[in-house]
Amino acid sequence: MSSKQFDKGYEPHEVEQRWYEYWENEQLFAAAEQSSQAAYSIVIPPPNVTGVLHMGHALNNTMQDILCRYRRLRGDNVLWMPGTDHAGIATQNVVEKKLAADGTDRHQLGREKFIEAVWQWREKYGSAIINQLKRLGASCDWQRERFTMDEGLSKAVRTVFVQLYEEGLIYRGNRIINWCHRCHTALADLEVEHEDRDGNLYHIRYPYKDGTGAIVVATTRPETMLGDTAVAVHPDDERYQDVTADAVILPLMNREIPIIKDTYVDRSFGTGGLKVTPAHDPNDFEIGARHDLPSVKVISDNGDMTAEAGRFEGLDRFECRKAVVKALEDEGLLVKIEPYRHSVGHCYRCKTVVEPNLSKQWFVSAKPLAEEAIAAVKSGETKIIPEMWTNTYYDWMNNIRDWCVSRQIWWGHQIPAWTCGDCDQIVVAMEAPPTCPGCSSKNLVQETDVLDTWFSSALWPFSTMGWPDQTPLLKTFYPTSVLVTGFDILFFWVARMMMMGIHFMHDVPFKDVYVHALVRDEEGKKMSKSKGNVIDPLNVIDQYGTDAFRFTLAAFAAQGRDIKMSEKRVDGYRHFINKLWNAARFSLMHLERGYGEIKTQNLSLPDQWILTRLEGVTKDVAEALDGYRFNEAAGALYNFVWHEFCDWYLEAVKPALYDKEGPQAKEATQSVLWRVLHDTLILLHPFIPFVTEEIWHHMPGTNGSIMKADYPEYAAVSRQNQQSVSKMEILMNVITGIRNVRGEMNLAPSLSLQVMVQSEDGQTREIIDTHRDLVINLARLSGLTVKNTGHRPKSSATAVVNNASIFVDLEGIIDFAKEIQRLEKEINKLTGELTKVDKKLANEGFLSKAPAEVIEKVKQKQDVLLEKQQKLQMNLDRIKEAGA
Numbered sequence: 088m089s090s091k092q093f094d095k096g097y098e099p100h101e102v103e104q105r106w107y108e109y110w111e112n113e114q115l116f117a118a119a120e121q122s123s124q125a126a127y128s129i130v131i132p133p134p135n136v137t138g139v140l141h142m143g144h145a146l147n148n149t150m151q152d153i154l155c156r157y158r159r160l161r162g163d164n165v166l167w168m169p170g171t172d173h174a175g176i177a178t179q180n181v182v183e184k185k186l187a188a189d190g191t192d193r194h195q196l197g198r199e200k201f202i203e204a205v206w207q208w209r210e211k212y213g214s215a216i217i218n219q220l221k222r223l224g225a226s227c228d229w230q231r232e233r234f235t236m237d238e239g240l241s242k243a244v245r246t247v248f249v250q251l252y253e254e255g256l257i258y259r260g261n262r263i264i265n266w267c268h269r270c271h272t273a274l275a276d277l278e279v280e281h282e283d284r285d286g287n288l289y290h291i292r293y294p295y296k297d298g299t300g301a302i303v304v305a306t307t308r309p310e311t312m313l314g315d316t317a318v319a320v321h322p323d324d325e326r327y328q329d330v331t332a333d334a335v336i337l338p339l340m341n342r343e344i345p346i347i348k349d350t351y352v353d354r355s356f357g358t359g360g361l362k363v364t365p366a367h368d369p370n371d372f373e374i375g376a377r378h379d380l381p382s383v384k385v386i387s388d389n390g391d392m393t394a395e396a397g398r399f400e401g402l403d404r405f406e407c408r409k410a411v412v413k414a415l416e417d418e419g420l421l422v423k424i425e426p427y428r429h430s431v432g433h434c435y436r437c438k439t440v441v442e443p444n445l446s447k448q449w450f451v452s453a454k455p456l457a458e459e460a461i462a463a464v465k466s467g468e469t470k471i472i473p474e475m476w477t478n479t480y481y482d483w484m485n486n487i488r489d490w491c492v493s494r495q496i497w498w499g500h501q502i503p504a505w506t507c508g509d510c511d512q513i514v515v516a517m518e519a520p521p522t523c524p525g526c527s528s529k530n531l532v533q534e535t536d537v538l539d540t541w542f543s544s545a546l547w548p549f550s551t552m553g554w555p556d557q558t559p560l561l562k563t564f565y566p567t568s569v570l571v572t573g574f575d576i577l578f579f580w581v582a583r584m585m586m587m588g589i590h591f592m593h594d595v596p597f598k599d600v601y602v603h604a605l606v607r608d609e610e611g612k613k614m615s616k617s618k619g620n621v622i623d624p625l626n627v628i629d630q631y632g633t634d635a636f637r638f639t640l641a642a643f644a645a646q647g648r649d650i651k652m653s654e655k656r657v658d659g660y661r662h663f664i665n666k667l668w669n670a671a672r673f674s675l676m677h678l679e680r681g682y683g684e685i686k687t688q689n690l691s692l693p694d695q696w697i698l699t700r701l702e703g704v705t706k707d708v709a710e711a712l713d714g715y716r717f718n719e720a721a722g723a724l725y726n727f728v729w730h731e732f733c734d735w736y737l738e739a740v741k742p743a744l745y746d747k748e749g750p751q752a753k754e755a756t757q758s759v760l761w762r763v764l765h766d767t768l769i770l771l772h773p774f775i776p777f778v779t780e781e782i783w784h785h786m787p788g789t790n791g792s793i794m795k796a797d798y799p800e801y802a803a804v805s806r807q808n809q810q811s812v813s814k815m816e817i818l819m820n821v822i823t824g825i826r827n828v829r830g831e832m833n834l835a836p837s838l839s840l841q842v843m844v845q846s847e848d849g850q851t852r853e854i855i856d857t858h859r860d861l862v863i864n865l866a867r868l869s870g871l872t873v874k875n876t877g878h879r880p881k882s883s884a885t886a887v888v889n890n891a892s893i894f895v896d897l898e899g900i901i902d903f904a905k906e907i908q909r910l911e912k913e914i915n916k917l918t919g920e921l922t923k924v925d926k927k928l929a930n931e932g933f934l935s936k937a938p939a940e941v942i943e944k945v946k947q948k949q950d951v952l953l954e955k956q957q958k959l960q961m962n963l964d965r966i967k968e969a970g971a
């Protein structure tokens with residue numbers, strides 16, 4: 088399909104929609120399960136089904152799309168596997184909010200009805216993010232779209248759970264976990280956000296049992312003292328060597344608890360005495376395990392105090408804190424309260440203060456899995472790019488703790504474990520067992536907890552390809568070629584995919600992991616709703632078109648550096664898209680058909696030069712993309728298209744195209760122009776797929792979609808071609824030199840100039856002489872003489888380039904005396920303004936009182952004035968010199 092009309096301006100929206108539909112209808116994103124072509128595969132980081140496209144998605148998916156489109160052009164069989172994540176807590180929260188608005192809640196509905204409601208929600212809203220990815224141009228193989236809760240993936244989840252359980256790598260145990268009272272679920276360590284808060288440190292006196300004195304302990308959470316089961320000191324702490332008591336009386340509870348010695352205690356903290364609450368602190372839990380201490384749980388899963396808290400039972404945990412402090416004060420056991428800034432954990436979903444709580448949960452024994460995942464990166468089987476993330480990965484993997492995978496919510500994969508109501512045996516199995524294998528009872532109850540969302544996404548690279556079945560897709564595309572991800576999910580997700588992939592597939596899930604930076608606002612600040620600096624990618628697309636947006640993302644995506652995004656920048660790249668559009672439109676007016684082989688013997692210097700540069704940029708782009716240097720690839724293309732192709736080449740070949748150099752020259756240039764435009768569109772396609780497809784269909788001699796084109800070949804650029812580049816550079820320098828003089832001397836573009844070039848170098852003279860028409864044409868000259876170095880002509884302005892001097896004849900062009908007068912007057916005016924600004928900036932009063940941005944503005948003004956003044960002064964000097 089082709090729209091015959093080549094409009095003057097490029098209108099992205101209609102074009103984008105039309106071509107995206109075409110690509111989908113023609114199944115151009117589809118991967119072949121089996122193919123003789125090399126396989127290239129990427130699994131998408133599955134966006135949450137509740138997600139709305141944000142800048143992070145936009146960057147992440149633009150990069151994946153660039154790679155996929157590029158690899159297709161290189162002839163690979165590409166699979167970009169799409170899908171969404173069921174996002175347990177996030178989705179449950181969204182649906183719960185909806186229910187609340189309808190005046191009901193999940194408990195009223197019951198588990199089954201609630202899950203039905205979530206599926207209904209997903210049916211209705213779940214493809215929003217997918218449609219947004221399509222607007223971004225994402226070329227995923229949509230036919231294969233997966234969902235972490237679909238049947239196949241659920242089967243993979245159960246298979247993994249059962250196998251890990253049988254291998255002893257999943258266990259159920261009483262452990263300290265992070266508990267969110269709002270979401271009423273356990274959270275993994277990674278799901279807790281730590282934030283420094285102003286709080287208090289409470290120093291409490293615990294009297295020795297034998298009445299010989301007391302030990303003072305300090306805590307930020309005094310209510311937990313109700314659950315203390317020991318006081319610990321360091322075995323080498325001299326302050327406690329002579330203490331005779333072996334126990335203290337726990338205040339408020341009047342319970343006797345032992346004094347124990349443990350090297351975990353930090354002697355430099357306070358008095359060196361540590362209260363031990365195994366049920367509400369992970370470190371205390373470990374001390375408790377070492378010393379066989381009981382755990383007393385005083386805070387319930389609802390966030391109020393349990394019966395174990397004695398007279399404080401039923402109080403909310405924060406109310407209880409106040410009551411405990413008051414009671415201690417009354418009894419004279421509160422030594423002091425000091426302000427204390429400390430880190431407080433919050434639920435990453437709802438921001439409630441998280442409580443370390445003793446709880447029966449399911450855990451994955453992470454250490455043995457992590458060891459293999461570390462080894463795979465050490466051996467280079469998986470490469471992390473940029474390399475700086477490798478150490479972060481090792482650090483985290485080396486210090487990994489067991490992963491709490493059970494969540495007390497309803498939306499997710501229900502844990503495939505059943506408990507016998509008669510003999511308490513636990514059965515872990517793929518399907519519900521008919522009877523208890525221990526006592527044959529039929530009274531089996533399934534675990535109500537569901538699995539952490541990241542448990543299913545950890546299997547994503549192979550579960551999406553049909554595992555546990557050995558599918559052709561797995562055989563062709565696993566391990567995947569690269570994972571493109573932000574560093575924020577390096578541990579949540581990437582590390583766990585490594586562990587699971589290696590364990591279950593006996594091979595790494597991806598050969599490369601490319602970790603990209605963040606998109607920030609214009610000033611480099613993190614985008615956040617509260618700051619009001621969020622840029623919505625869909626708005627940007629509406630306003631500037633997808634291609635301009637994608638090119639901006641690529642152009643700024645330097646490795647290891649955050650992207651400062653602003654609409655101004657996208658607007659800048661919209662000009663680039665328009666420039667390309669206009670250049671194509673001009674070119675196509677002069678192309679009559681498709682041109683095949685180029686006859687090299689008839690080529691002009693600009694033709695030879697642009698072909699050589701095309702080959703160079705083809706190579707540069709390929710190498711940059713192979714190394715994930717998106718910004719370098721985009722930069723090379725931008726420079727080539729804007730400056731070399733549009734500014735120089737098209738200008739240089741206009742006379743040939745207008746048939747002023749004979750039919751042979753015209754035909755030769757046409758064939759080169761066609762080739763350069765053809766290949767440039769292919770090079771640009773991965774970055775700006777829509778406009779390139781549109782122009783492609785306007786081009787004579789193209790067939791079908793640009794997606795099916797071949798990436799241009801590039802060999803080492805030959806010496807003869809290299810000569811065309813150095814020759815052209817000399818000419819461009821001479822022309823630029825003349826243009827600079829024109830600018831500096833304020834000479835109108837319409838003025839035809841007389842120029843003399845002098846050079847001692849015979850070759851340089853020959854090059855300029857041979858291509859005098861090109862120089863005359865592009866520099867707008869009335870005459871050009873080329874000479875060996877000699878006297879400087881009278882009344883001329885000078886520029887020096889390479890080993891040549893350029894003299895622009897000013898005789899009769901300007902009135903020297905008048906021009907000198909004008910410039911001097913203007914310089915005086917500027918100097919006056921500058922003095923005022925200087926004075927202001929020297930004024931202490933102004934500097935101390937004015938807001939920073941006002942001072943900054945004045946400083947900017949100073950810079951501008953100074954630059955103007957210097958320029959005018961230079962012009963004046965040059966005129967004086969020329970007139971001399």
Ligand SMILES: [Zn+2]
Nearest residue numbers: 267270434437
């Ligand atoms: Zn929460």
Ligand SMILES: [Zn+2]
Nearest residue numbers: 507510523526
């Ligand atoms: Zn049983």
